[in-house]
Amino acid sequence: MRALGIELSEGIRPRHLTAYLLAALISSGYAGALAVLQPGLLATLGYATADQAHITGLLGAVQEAVLILTMGLFGVLADRIGRRYVYAFGLGFTALGFFAYPFATSFAQLIGYRLIIALGGAAMIGMMVTVIADYSSEQSRGKANGLQGLLATFGAFIPPILGIMPGVFVAKGYSEIEAQQATFGIGGAMGVVGTIIVLIGLAPHAKSAAKEIQEPIATMLRKGLQAAKDPGVALSYGAAFISRGDLAVTGAFMGLWLVQFGTQNLGMAPSQAMQELAVPRVLTTVTGAMIGAILMGIIADRIRRSTAVMIAAGLASCVYLSVGLVDDPTAPWVFGLLAIMGVAEISAFVSSQALVGQQAPAARRGAVIGFFGVAGAVGILVGTAGGGWLFGKFGPSTPFVLFGVLNGVVCVAAFFVRRKVIKPGTNELG
Template sequence: MLPTRFLGITLTDGIKRRHLVAYLLAALISSGYAGALAVLQPGLLAVMNIPIADQGSLTGLLAALQEVVLIAMMPLFGVMADRSGRKSVYAIGLGLTALGFFLYPYANSVSELIAYRLIVAFGGAAMIGMMVTVIADYASEADRGKANGLQGFIATIGAFIPPILGFMPGVFAKQGMTELAAQQMTFAIGGAMGVVGTVVVLIGLAPHVKRPSTEHEPVMQMLKNGLAAAKDHGVALSYGAAFISRGDLAVTGAFMGLWLVQFGTQNLGMAPSQAMQELAVPRVLTTVSGAMVGAILMGFISDRIRRGTAVMLASGLAAAVYLSVSFIDDPTAPWVFALLGVMGVAEISAFVSSQALVGQQAPAARRGAVIGFFGTAGAIGIMVGTAGGGWMFGAISPAAPFVLFGFLNAVVFIWAILVNNKIRKPDPVEDTTSCATA
């Protein structure tokens, strides 16, 4: 029987078109959650009457706690997925995230806010890990790059969800709601997304197929075996690529808009809202547009060359782009528009190529655990990019966080050159005979 093809992707045995459609919808919702709290939380803190002087430190604390949970829990959720299936873990992740969003605007104290943020963090650890793992299960080896490119494209579309949510409190307030009620309604809509995603996952993803090799293996042993997979040159390189690719995205998302708003207010005499509207938003959209193109482009490239070579190209491009930021004196200069477009291509290329490589290298029976550690590496990259980058932004220069990740991308570029020939080629027989583990 001929393998099933859908959207240009050859699916593995047992995976139907409806399974991929359900996954893509779940991935869209999961991606929408990624930046939602960063957009919604400032308004909520103001409504909660948190002193302005304390809002920055509280925001940093909440973000750091979430990354710590991701670092600690993603491997464990990966092991759970190898034992009990992707579907249940993905549903837990979306369900917990939805619960956290429903509760968040009802916090009456900082301690409650922290507790609800931790619920979101535990949900995010499961959700993000499964978003990478399921697509690795569903795509055949020959089309793994295109599948991850499609997922990157969907994730980029999902990035538009947080700004849409960000407009809603103002809309509800204009309709006569109190500021608090407007926040609660908006967060409820955010929570409803997770409920929809949970139902889609439970109904739409492929059923779990047990694997005797891991079904009765102790959890700690599974974690050790997942970590030991990094002895493989390709797995280790994918972890490094995860670190820089997630850090790239975090640095661009956290500091490019801030830089433009500060430049507009301090150098051009603009009001903050004007600087955001006229300077930051058009340039952010340029980066997003580049990412949408780059996701599809790198997906095709990753299927036509060695996956290690794809990581090498992506990290080399990112190194050149991020190091070029050191030459920016005026972030509103016309040539910066072009640089930001290429930056979008570079950051999503690193994202897509790293996922294609780890999907290729991770043993099917331990894919959840290996991708869990892959997610941990990415979470550490986000923490370095946001926490370390935040200090560098204020203490050195707005370009400093970008330059830091330019150097880190260069390290991964050199690493990829050194190990590329040592990475084993994928075994197409093993991949096409692997069964669904959703």
């Protein structure tokens, strides 16, 4: 059976895919929501300007640590009890954290509510990748992940929309804190809607008597990690690291670089620099990502997935290393570079997911993709924490150069292992 040009797996109906895509859109919207909303909340809660960067970094590190520690476990649970319940838990817990976050009266409460969001995010992010791997047949895996990448790009527009809501509520007579609470309440409501969609719309868990599902959870975790002995799985983990790191570096530092350049070199106010410099260039990157998601989705179904990873990592390496040549981020030619950057980063994202979906054994798919998510979380942590240090110490282009080098490493690794990547159950190169 086909839907939206994708050949569906046995037992999957178009309604199941539609429900997944709606849930994925909401899940993607959560990805950058705190980065947009949290600065205004911290100011409203009375935290000193000098302390806000430290608090933001600490809260972000807490979230990534939780992702690293729990994504593998949620993947194992998804293999044991089903994707639907783990995904519903993830969306529901994320919603709960958003409802609670603006009511924090101490830093300890902020940490506690961020832990709730992090737990929800670990389950939610893992299931976004796992479910699309379940729902698409092998011949359509690239297009399916390209469609999911396109949805993720559309989801990136949700945080800016949420970001303007506090001002809307204040204009209607709300106090600053009430405006924050109402905005975070909208964010929480998204998760409630997503939870209902997942519980009602996703395919039920297929019961299995396979011995893997009867194993203790600790054994499932260990064997899920050991799956990295497969060259294709190992390559997908490396691709997850760089693809998530690419997105994190672009999201964290391109706008910051432009705002700083505008205020320090062009005499702009921060808000003016954000509106006139950062926003148009961010939209250029997003447009490139939309195009890249479609292109790589098609390409990944027409060539070997390991080769698709090599091409994506090679393109990303060239683009991110090229940022090291940028002295003036407002130069007209940088628009073209940013458009290609959008193509490159989403291509790495899509090709890595297509490869892990292909290589992960069906009985351990949740666990393997859970560790795939762990690799991505480590990439985000390196990109944000390491990139932040490089940005301040050596200049704004250095986080991009770092990931240009790391993409190059993955590209070279893919070149050497792609003849060792075999599709499970076949003798075909993957």
